Amino acid sequence: MAEVLVFVDHVDGVVRKPTLELLTLARRVGEPVAVALGAGAGATAGVLGEHGAVRVLVDEAPEYGEFLVVPKVDALRAACEAVSPVAVLVVSSAEGKEVAARLALRTGSGLLTDVVDVEAGEAGEAGEGGVVVTQSVFAASFTTRSRVVRGGAVVTVKPNSASVEPVAAAGEVVALEVSFSQGASGTRVTGREAREATGRPELTEAAIVVSGGRGVNGAENFALIEALADSLGAAVGASRAAVDAGWYPHSAQVGQTGKSVSPQLYIASGISGAIQHRAGMQTSKTIVAINKDAEAPIFDLVDYGVVGDLFQVVPQLTDEIKARKG
Template sequence: MSEVLVLVDHADGEVKKNTFELLTLARGLGEPSAVVVGAPGVAAKAREALAGHGAEKVYAAESDTADSRLITPSVDALALLVERAAPAAVLVGATITGKEVAGRLAVRTGSGVLVEVDGVDADGTATQAVFGGAYVVKSKVTTGVPVLSVRPGAVEAEAVAGAGVEESVEVPERDARLVTRITGSEPIVGGDRPELTDASVVVAGGRGVGSAESFSVVEQLADAFGAAVGASRAAVDSGYYPGQFQVGQTGKSVSPQLYIALGISGAIQHRAGMQTSKTIVAVNKDAEAPIFEIADFGVVGDLFSVAPQLTEEVTRRKS
């Protein structure tokens, strides 16, 4: 059985949820092999979690400079393994970084690339939402090794024991003048809430929230659910919430188990980033709002009346 390479998304060896989803998807295509790029020792930290979700191999592409070089170390490691292992496919998360890795790797290896994939059949046929989510299509790479960026949350992760055999990968050092160096980073400020693309529940607010101060109604409902907070582009452009929480075509793509949209009209740009959510609940005063076209449950009403009642009820049931 051919290997399927999975680029591990991690923070100092702590594996993120979307990697477990990729490993689950990889099992339907071949033998999952996790590729950990980072400083020495991170692969050992991640190995147990990766093996617990089906990774038969854990490739350790480690170096002292891996964390200070943007994108390039991941592309170098994957390109080397594509040549060495001739995998059936390469899977990366459809994050901002992951999509750039996918594009560069496809060019480097002369392969086809598919982005924002929601699922893949055993024969490699992928399902994608295109043109802002207006259509769902089936696509298949016919050149080289398929490189697929998979939308976080599109696949439900399943824990299955794998061997998790660790194997070192020597990635040659690049001339420092030819790569982008990371000189500093700041964590996303979100309190104790889960990361937006990893969350199983997302509560998002739109222009209908009215102001930055009023966004507390969104946060309170999110905290009652233990959810992440999102925002529409209109809300971000209006200064109601930071851009790092934007959901949509020019923001982050999410596919949680539950997506609650408060005061969001449902423009195609926003729908493109969340319409694959398993259950969508919308609250809007406008009964003709496009968001109701894709909502599983809709409430036509004032979000400032509906959301606090829901927060109270969720809190009561959890206590």
């Protein structure tokens, strides 16, 4: 059976949810073989095996933490040579897309980014890549099905594109032998600063996102958005207008020049729905908008819309959610 490489996103051995989603997608195409790198990589095997990884290729060399990107590309190249996968799946983060692009160039493979679905290609349909993917393109205005016709496919997948489905597999740990290239030490990490903990999920991985825009009308009013998010266990996002006004950190910006999210539920409060914002959230499974302007473009793509003042609607919604949760 064909094998599919899955690049593991983990923090000191703790596997992040998008990687488990990749394993679910990989099983549609073949047998998942995970590649775990860096400190704590060996500790990932148990969880990866519980979610379908037949093997876990591990290398805990310090280079992965000391230098940027290139050592990981070297390792994935070595994994491709060892496995000859039909496809390589990577989480569609900023680093993930850079790793994937460099790997595709190294291996002469086709690159497909920001994918929302992966499936096995029919005989003769998918070329040598063996997979057909679904993408949302042109600011999520169109949905396309794409395939690679030369080399194995290198695919980056948006978080929340698939449900995590545990399936027991061997999860055999195999040491990955990596020879680092001359460029591996080109960019050194000189320091790290811990991100301030908010207690909320990571924006790009959250199942629910509550975002505020220009209509929030001030940094102090984002407390309403945060309260609603906390009642739902959600992440907090912001439109570019809110970020540019200094009302919320740039790290929370959702949109074409910010982060792309695809949660199960997206609630937009006081956001008009400019195309730049829609490009970052239009693939959300269910979209709810709260806006006092009944003609706002955001209402063109919502599943549920509330025409009203967010300063009245949001607190009532928050209270109702808390009451129902008991």
